[in-house]
Amino acid sequence: MPRLPATLAVLLIAVSLVGCADNSRWTFSPDGGRAPAPPQTPPQTPVGPVAGQASSPSAPDDVLGELTFTAFDLGFEEAAAEVEPGRYAVRLVNNGVILHDVTFADGTTIVAEGGQAAGGEVVIPAGGTDFICSIPGHAAAGMKGRVTTAGTAASSPAPAASNAAIIEPDPDAPAYDLRDPAAPTLADGTAHDIELYIVEQQMTVAPGFVQTVFAYGLTPEAATVPGPTLRVKVGDTLRVTFKNPATNVMPHSLDFHASMVAWNDEMRDINPGEELVYEFTATYAGVYMYHCGTAGALSHIMNGMYGMVIVEPEGGLAPVDREFFLVQSEWYLGPQGELGNYDKATAGAPDPEFVTFNGIAAQYKDNPVQVEVGQRIRIFVLDAGPNVDSSFHVVGTIFDEVIKEGVALRRGNEGNWGSQAVDLSPAQGAIVEFSLAEDGLYPFVTHAFNYPDNGAIGLFQAGDGDPAN
Numbered sequence: 001m002p003r004l005p006a007t008l009a010v011l012l013i014a015v016s017l018v019g020c021a022d023n024s025r026w027t028f029s030p031d032g033g034r035a036p037a038p039p040q041t042p043p044q045t046p047v048g049p050v051a052g053q054a055s056s057p058s059a060p061d062d063v064l065g066e067l068t069f070t071a072f073d074l075g076f077e078e079a080a081a082e083v084e085p086g087r088y089a090v091r092l093v094n095n096g097v098i099l100h101d102v103t104f105a106d107g108t109t110i111v112a113e114g115g116q117a118a119g120g121e122v123v124i125p126a127g128g129t130d131f132i133c134s135i136p137g138h139a140a141a142g143m144k145g146r147v148t149t150a151g152t153a154a155s156s157p158a159p160a161a162s163n164a165a166i167i168e169p170d171p172d173a174p175a176y177d178l179r180d181p182a183a184p185t186l187a188d189g190t191a192h193d194i195e196l197y198i199v200e201q202q203m204t205v206a207p208g209f210v211q212t213v214f215a216y217g218l219t220p221e222a223a224t225v226p227g228p229t230l231r232v233k234v235g236d237t238l239r240v241t242f243k244n245p246a247t248n249v250m251p252h253s254l255d256f257h258a259s260m261v262a263w264n265d266e267m268r269d270i271n272p273g274e275e276l277v278y279e280f281t282a283t284y285a286g287v288y289m290y291h292c293g294t295a296g297a298l299s300h301i302m303n304g305m306y307g308m309v310i311v312e313p314e315g316g317l318a319p320v321d322r323e324f325f326l327v328q329s330e331w332y333l334g335p336q337g338e339l340g341n342y343d344k345a346t347a348g349a350p351d352p353e354f355v356t357f358n359g360i361a362a363q364y365k366d367n368p369v370q371v372e373v374g375q376r377i378r379i380f381v382l383d384a385g386p387n388v389d390s391s392f393h394v395v396g397t398i399f400d401e402v403i404k405e406g407v408a409l410r411r412g413n414e415g416n417w418g419s420q421a422v423d424l425s426p427a428q429g430a431i432v433e434f435s436l437a438e439d440g441l442y443p444f445v446t447h448a449f450n451y452p453d454n455g456a457i458g459l460f461q462a463g464d465g466d467p468a469n
Contacts, residue, residue: 026275048222063087063121067147071100071112071133073295074141082148093117098251098269098295100143103134103207113271124149136212136250137299140342142261167333167353169208178367179358180222183323183380184231186312192232194240198292198305199223200254205331206354206361206455212339213304214252214292220245225359226289226327227307232282234314246273251294254278257427258288258309269294285313286406287380287429298386302332302345304359306384308429320433321375326357327385328392328424328446328456350387354468355446361455364444368459371436377460378433385426391447393421394434394460401433421447439463 054330066089070077073096092102094112101111112118122129133143156184197220203213205225216227225240232238244446251269259280261267264316266278291297292305306326330352332344344351354361371377383390398418402409405428409419422430438440442460445452 006232014324017129017133025458062087066091068093070095070097071101073098074138074143076143076145082150083124085149087121087123089101089300091117091119096295097133099271100133100138101135102131102231102362105130109134125183132230136339137296137342139297139438141296144192167209167335170210171208171338173208173210174204176207176360176363177362179360181324181326181358181369182365183325184229186231190235192239194238195243196240197243197245198248199245200248200250202337205359210337211331211334212337214300215304216307219372224465225304226329229308229310229325231310231314233312234282234285237279237281239277241275241277242270244272248272252300253294254289254290254291255293256280256309257313260281267293281379282311285311287382287431289382289384289427289429298345301341302340303384308380308382310380313339324376326384327384328355328357329359329392330355330386330388345387352454355388355451356455362457364458368461371460371462373437373439373462374436376433376434378431380431381422381424382429383424383426387426389448390424391421392424393445393447395443397434397436397442399432399434402430404430436460436462438467439465440467
């Protein structure tokens, strides 16, 4: 590659998508965990060279030129350059719609909102330096690269993370919070004002395993994965004030599949400290997903940003004895206490460590759901994914009423047809109804049987659970 003169005033570098070959130079983990909150204004104070690396041959205050990094969602424009070691002015141009930064291996960070630019300075050491966007999930999605210096070669891409990497359980991890699977009752009235928060927090997703998650809640203190289940009827209006607290790091958004609104209206991103009002009328009945749609949506959904909305038909649903909600989803584990592993989630053949109902592996196997023989039971089922299909099945009974994505199998139909399982792709929902014939234990699973052992299993306990009584 030709060497660019040090006197060049403007140097376009956006990154060739090469990985960081030596992460030991980083003073924090570039891909995992909760990144420190980006500064509200770009740093302008000159930053010295990384400890242990060669100092710049130039005088400390000499600025040899300007480096321009152009970001989009989710990447830096492909280019490569070689510069002399020394101090450079840095300009970050963010052509994306969400927040991005350029963070160098010595910790220097320059932040720009979507559609804006920001500046600062950095010292490029004699050995060159790696850089990333430090917003969680962005480097894993490809926002990383390297500035090389005269006489050094570009580093080779880092090997991809192994999908077989084992995350060891932590015996000191907090116990999980059991999620009550009882479905909420229908909300009163026809207009509903709702405050919905997104909270970046830690959660035990299976015994011994803690992850940083993005959780929705009606209050910040009640944020959960999945988010709260909302229940309305056709014709109702929902006015949702979506809040991204200033204590968060990431921009987030909200996409109600039950709504009919433009993507670039209510579904737009909001940064920490911002809020928006998402208003829509529930026009069609069904079991719908809501989730984050911010660029890199897979990263947001795989880390917990999903929930269920039940929209009843205008005349309502017939009364039953018990109602439950079950949301199937996956966890692709990152290191203990950090965000999930994006490389695992983007693999062509999904291989999650856990597949769960209502966010926690096997929680209803450990804590069976109590029902009674002969009770009419209704379950609202949603496959939130992000990647794996569901074949929802309750062992020992037959669904005599099913509504899947608006297609209905009715109880007492001519021929007395029933259903053994309901197939759902990610973002599809269904309502199933059944009763249990005798005391005993009735497992509910996805009948894709590579996943019950990974947590996609629970139990209904009818009566005392003993069929011999």
